[in-house]
Amino acid sequence: MxxxxxxxxxxxxxxxxxxxxxxxxxxxxxxxxxxxxxxxxxxxxxxxxxxxxxxxxxxxxxxxxxxxxxxxxxxxxxxxxxxxxxxxxxxxxxxxxxxxxxxxxxxxxxxxxxxxxxxxxxxxxxxxxxxxxxxxxxxxxxxxxxxxxxxxxxxxxxxxxxxxxxxxxxxxxxxxxxxxxxxxxxxxxxxxxxxxxxxxxDYRMARLAGARTWLVPNGPEATAALAASFFALTDYPVEDRARVPTETIAVPGGRSLFVPKSLKGVAVFSFARLCRQPLGAADYLAIARRYHTVFIVGIPRLAPENRNEAVRFVTLIDALYEHKVKLLASADAVPAELYTAGDGVFEFERTVSRLIEMQSADYLARGHGAG
Ligand SMILES: Nc1ncnc2c1ncn2[C@@H]1O[C@H](COP(=O)(O)OP(=O)(O)OP(=O)(O)O)[C@@H](O)[C@H]1O
Ligand SMILES: [Mg+2]
CATH class of the missing domain: 3.40.50.300 (P-loop containing nucleotide triphosphate hydrolases)
Structure with a gap:
């Protein structure tokens, strides 16, 4: 047709x-x-x-x-x-x-x-x-x-x-x-x-599924669950966890970005590394193109004075979503409670909706890549 x-x-x-x-x-x-x-x-x-x-x-x-x-x-x-x-x-x-x-x-x-x-x-x-x-x-x-x-x-x-x-x-x-x-x-x-x-x-919300990819709160239990997922996704022996390779990826514009753990298309970052430093869309797009799965650990609740972190997080999630990157995260709150007051709360609503869709079985089943 x-x-x-x-x-x-x-x-x-x-x-x-x-x-x-x-x-x-x-x-x-x-x-x-x-x-x-x-x-x-x-x-x-x-x-x-x-x-x-x-x-x-x-x-x-x-x-x-x-x-x-x-x-x-x-x-x-x-x-x-x-x-x-x-x-x-x-x-x-x-x-x-x-x-x-x-x-x-x-x-x-x-x-x-x-x-x-x-x-x-x-x-x-x-x-x-x-x-x-x-x-x-x-x-x-x-x-x-x-x-x-x-x-x-x-x-x-x-x-x-x-x-x-x-x-x-x-x-x-x-x-x-x-x-x-x-x-x-x-x-x-x-x-x-x-x-x-x-x-x-909101069809994204309607498709909510129960996969445990967003772990609350930050802490040893979340870390252990994410580590198990990381090693399962990469077939890397858990005993060698201290030796997971790092990588430095090129960002268009001549800069480069350090990735603390990088293996088989899976990367692990802390929230602080991605959103407390002055990174922007170009860095996040480079990550989204390079990795099919990204782990972000230690996402805090964001207060009004964290508006810069919130703006960067919105840009980061847009890039990951656009490239159908799978996200696994540990955070102090569920997406809807991460950032509830301050500049950019309106834009953050889309991020909340996307984070929920990104937890769905349907999203997790999609192939990596833009379009
Ligand atoms: N009629 C529908 N029935 C079922 N699922 C739908 C329907 N319309 C859209 N969806 C699904 O809902 C999700 C969100 O849709 P889409 O990404 O097009 O929304 P959007 O309006 O572009 O949102 P945003 O403003 O956040 O970008 C997608 O997974 C899409 O396939
Ligand atoms: Mg859209």
Whole structure:
């Protein structure tokens, strides 16, 4: 069965998804978009060729927003898998912005000219259709370039489909110099239909299963249970536990990261090593790509003054989740009670939802890797 709506209906019929009218409506809308994108672009007629008529505007995309676990990424991925458009790209927004900043940096080194038009041309050549998972803007460096970058991308005929936990008007909310960011919001709303997928069911929560991968509290019992899992996963003799190899992995951007225990695609870190030091998305993505399973020991309860640790932990879990990395952890609290007051509590809700899904039998059964 071809088409996004049909693919969705097939998954419901097979019992893999619960029927959800709001999701079905989004699937139908995405199917229309797929058909528009797949239609051959009309060649300009003689008149157009003579008078240099402008290319028709790109198909209007979709901006899907809603609470955690509503199925936004799931329907977008169905669309991405079905639509016959080349080249196309499905990317986590964090990861995309890291690549854009790297390209801007390289373009600036190579020539003294304004790098944004060059980078936009390069990016438009890589993807006519861009699917962003988890669009969020927290960083002034991103906020400052998005308007110009996307003006150029849309002008080059790129169509954008995005998922987000916030409506466009709440992007970069309370950010520094937000007034300068408003034109980007207006542009996004013009070039993407805004659709809420914000029904009552958090499907991630609904799939909760009982696997013991999140151990509470920190202490000798949790440590013993995690050690047993580590040795079971790696076939490493427990007697040799003092000699488990370490590793240093390269992080794009020229840095490196020390991994205290690394064996057969499994890594062990303390919370302090990952979240009390100034690490960021690039480090966490390097970990998520390199390891199929990550252990994090000693996760404390986070108070309002631990806001930096909480922000890093959110970024870390996003990277692990995106790459379907299996997580085993010991913590002082269950996910919902880890961080309940302070800056970024809203973003932390997604992390809580993901941590719960990451404990499910279904998540644990998925293969490692992005997409
Ligand atoms: N109709 C459904 N029936 C059963 N499971 C579903 C349904 N819709 C989504 N799911 C499952 O629920 C989980 C969460 O869905 P998804 O990741 O798409 O949510 P999301 O809206 O992108 O959440 P977030 O904002 O946290 O990224 C996934 O495992 C997905 O396969
Ligand atoms: Mg999602």
């Amino acid at each position: 071809a088409g996004v709506a049909a693919a969705y209906a097939a998954l419901v019929a097979a019992g893999e998804l619960r029927a959800d009218p709001a999701q079905a409506a989004v699937a139908a809308r995405l199917q229309e978009l797929a058909e528009t994108l797949e239609a051959p672009t009309p060649k300009p007629g003689l008149f157009g060729r003579l008078f240099g008529a402008e290319a028709p505007p790109p198909a209007r995309g979709l901006y899907l927003w809603g609470g955690v676990g509503r199925g936004k990424s799931m329907v977008m991925d169905l669309f991405f898998g079905q639509v016959a458009v080349e080249p196309r790209q499905r990317v986590h927004f964090h990861e995309f912005m890291l690549e854009i900043h790297a390209a801007i940096h390289a373009a600036r080194e190579a020539s003294g000219e304004d790098p944004i038009p060059q980078v936009a041309r390069w990016q438009a050549g890589r993807a006519r259709l861009l699917c962003f998972d988890e669009m969020q803007v927290k960083d002034i460096a991103d906020a400052a370039i998005l308007g110009r970058l996307f003006t150029a991308l849309f002008a080059a005929g790129v169509t954008v489909v995005a998922t987000s936990n916030r409506p466009p008007d709440d992007l970069y909310k309370d950010g520094l110099n937000r007034a300068l960011f408003l034109p980007f919001i207006a542009l996004l709303k013009e070039r993407c239909e805004v659709v809420a997928l914000d029904g009552p069911t």
